[in-house]
Amino acid sequence: MLAALYTVTPTSSAVAATGYKFDFGNGAVQSGYMGVRAEDAYSAARGYGFNTPASMRNVSASGSGVGSDAVQFVTYGTKSTNTFNVDLPNGLYNVKVMLGNTSRSSVAAEGVYQIINMTGNNAVDEFQIPVTDGQLNLLVTEGKAGAAFTLSALEITQLSSNPTTHPTIYIGGDSTVANYYPLDSSVQGGWGQMLQQYVSPSNFLVRNLASGGQIARGFRNDGQMEAILKYIKPGDLFIVQLGINDTNPKNTTTEAEFKEYMRDMVRQAKAKGAIAVLSTPQGRATDFNSAGVHNAQGRWYRAATVALASEENVPLIDLNVISSTYFTSIGPAATLQLYMEGDSLHPNRAGAIQLARLVSEELKRQGLTP
Structure with a gap:
């Protein structure tokens, strides 16, 4: 289970927040996280959601807490528009992902790979990314043909208002x-x-x-x-x-x-x-x-x-x-x-x-x- 950094209340003011914690799937929502189901479409008022929810599925996962359920990206690819979108002030962010059940999956954002070939159920990894257009667009995509590309949890934390990567x-x-x-x-x-x-x-x-x-x-x-x-x-x-x-x-x-x-x-x-x-x-x-x-x-x-x-x-x-x-x-x-x-x-x-x-x-x- 991902450790709680802080609690974000899902109100319109959260759009301008510098951090989010999302629990994906249609199961119980872990305390301190915002629940996101596959059918939750992006809206500017909410500031997050799936760009094409018809291409998402709610699925179970074998972990506990946030790892007990997930969403599956039915369509995928680094250039796919089937993304989870989050409005963010421009800056440098740390993004921590937990997958659901999958044999091998990669994580893409902003149209390119961010993490290559995460393996095993509820695998966890993180990366830093600059946001320069006011929105993060992320999806789980192919690492191995035939695998399920799933996402259980996501943590986004602003590191700096300057969207410049560290050396x-x-x-x-x-x-x-x-x-x-x-x-x-x-x-x-x-x-x-x-x-x-x-x-x-x-x-x-x-x-x-x-x-x-x-x-x-x-x-x-x-x-x-x-x-x-x-x-x-x-x-x-x-x-x-x-x-x-x-x-x-x-x-x-x-x-x-x-x-x-x-x-x-x-x-x-x-x-x-x-x-x-x-x-x-x-x-x-x-x-x-x-x-x-x-x-x-x-x-x-x-x-x-x-x-x-x-x-x-x-x-x-x-x-x-x-x-x-x-x-x-x-x-x-x-x-x-x-x-x-x-x-x-x-x-x-x-x-x-x-x-x-x-x-x-x-x-x-x-x-x-x-």
């Missing part, structure tokens, strides 16, 4: 980088999920848009890069680590093609005044030779990433080599303990924490973060 590290990547849920206790982990532990939020917030199975072409073309480019600004960092899935023959991406997709994303981020940073993926847990030395430099199109960093004059985090040095220092058995059981590719939570530590140390060494 941010945006991350692109694949399953070794992505978020896993629950965020604070997941068995599997991605280093992007853990990076904020090593970066003070007073210096940089971390926005991780990595997703499992992703390739460079997909990250560029299917909405994740679009979301980053909407918000990224001078002084922000864009770290992109791809290549593992690009090398899979089913994705039909040559190393030369991979390099050009990556080059295009680097140049787009630089054109926004941000600092683009290339990272190479770590190797497999089993990449040890008979002398106990870990080496994975031949994996994942690493040579293309290293060459591109030099050609575009951008920083390189050669996590492939850095992690091999660390794995060699702790040995094969301890390295295997940092990966999912029976899996030599995907880090578990402890492994993701160590990889995030290595990334943060390299960022600091290169003067990219305080």
Whole structure:
């Protein structure tokens, strides 16, 4: 259950409020929240509601409190008009979402992704977003075809009247980088999920848009890069680590093609005044030779990433080599303990924490973060 921040009474004066707490579905309304049913259409007098309620459904959920019911977005997509709309004074807001029952869903607002692939019933996550047109437009959308895209609760808190995002590290990547849920206790982990532990939020917030199975072409073309480019600004960092899935023959991406997709994303981020940073993926847990030395430099199109960093004059985090040095220092058995059981590719939570530590140390060494 989401903790109560404050109580908002559903009157017309709430339109000008700087915070809302919504409990979705047709069940009992949790104390301190405003109840919103699927049939509640947006009205200017109320200041919130669904843009197209005919495309919404009330559904049950398996949690307790606000997580016991939800609404389902029957039509969806980042550009869909089937949104939940909230009138807000312009400014910077923190948005906390709790899903209903779903296997994998993403959250979009203002026409772009905000959170990628939340998994599990009543998953919780949050993001910061600038509001510049007096209204937040949000929906839960596709993370996996065939899933139910549901929303149980929403908390919106104004952080500032200035709609400028804090300095941010945006991350692109694949399953070794992505978020896993629950965020604070997941068995599997991605280093992007853990990076904020090593970066003070007073210096940089971390926005991780990595997703499992992703390739460079997909990250560029299917909405994740679009979301980053909407918000990224001078002084922000864009770290992109791809290549593992690009090398899979089913994705039909040559190393030369991979390099050009990556080059295009680097140049787009630089054109926004941000600092683009290339990272190479770590190797497999089993990449040890008979002398106990870990080496994975031949994996994942690493040579293309290293060459591109030099050609575009951008920083390189050669996590492939850095992690091999660390794995060699702790040995094969301890390295295997940092990966999912029976899996030599995907880090578990402890492994993701160590990889995030290595990334943060390299960022600091290169003067990219305080």
